[in-house]
Amino acid sequence: MPTIRVQTEDFDLGAEVDALRAGNAKIGGIALFVGLVRDINDGAGVSTLTLEHYPAMTQKALVDIVDQACARWDVINATVIHRVGQLMPTDQIVLVIVASGHRGDAFQACEFIIDFLKTRAPFWKKESTQKGERWVEARASDDAASSRWQALHKSEES
Amino acid sequence: MMLNVLYFASLRETFGIASEHIALPAPATVAALIVVLRARGDSWFDALGPDKRWRVAVNEEMAVMDTVLQVGDAVAIFPPVTGG
Numbered sequence: 001m002p003t004i005r006v007q008t009e010d011f012d013l014g015a016e017v018d019a020l021r022a023g024n025a026k027i028g029g030i031a032l033f034v035g036l037v038r039d040i041n042d043g044a045g046v047s048t049l050t051l052e053h054y055p056a057m058t059q060k061a062l063v064d065i066v067d068q069a070c071a072r073w074d075v076i077n078a079t080v081i082h083r084v085g086q087l088m089p090t091d092q093i094v095l096v097i098v099a100s101g102h103r104g105d106a107f108q109a110c111e112f113i114i115d116f117l118k119t120r121a122p123f124w125k126k127e128s129t130q131k132g133e134r135w136v137e138a139r140a141s142d143d144a145a146s147s148r149w150q151a152l153h154k155s156e157e158s
Numbered sequence: 159m160m161l162n163v164l165y166f167a168s169l170r171e172t173f174g175i176a177s178e179h180i181a182l183p184a185p186a187t188v189a190a191l192i193v194v195l196r197a198r199g200d201s202w203f204d205a206l207g208p209d210k211r212w213r214v215a216v217n218e219e220m221a222v223m224d225t226v227l228q229v230g231d232a233v234a235i236f237p238p239v240t241g242g
Contacts, residue, residue, distance in 0.1 A: 035242050054234055057234065118241060121239060123241025124239060135240075137238075138239065
């Protein structure tokens, strides 16, 4: 069963990987992505980052994204953890771990999940910089990264 | 019919409200709700304009302008997401 959590607390990479793979000898490889808070964005220094979300929808959206990854690749187990609340530069924001029989599926499913999360899960970032507070604008490059998987899916089907 | 309308992130701040109940004549679509909201003028008219980027979810699922609304639906309006 995938683990999906939204929390204010930090997470421990080692503990999460251990929990995901515990005693499962079918797992041949694990890919993971960790998103971090940078101290600079769009030319301004960032002192804090506040993550807001839509609690009623977040869990549903994340479960749906992981389900899609499981339907497309050989995913034995997966973990998605996203933090909310106030974070500082160097803090961990998001964790995606995918365990699979082989590395190809693990890498691809992991990248798919983070790409879809960035364009479909209802989280919003607000930065506090020396110029004041500002909401982070969605990036066209994130939309492109996400739609790339749909194009790939269509070419796989045809 | 009564709808529960929610606003998030920059739109919540722009409108100065997180949620409200809005009555619309049935049947109605998301588009009809947006017309009612834009008719309030000022920041409502500007922020929900067709030249602006915003998204709608109905009952926690992403929706489109043609999505049909039912009594008691939760309609969330928010800017494009920026998590991860």
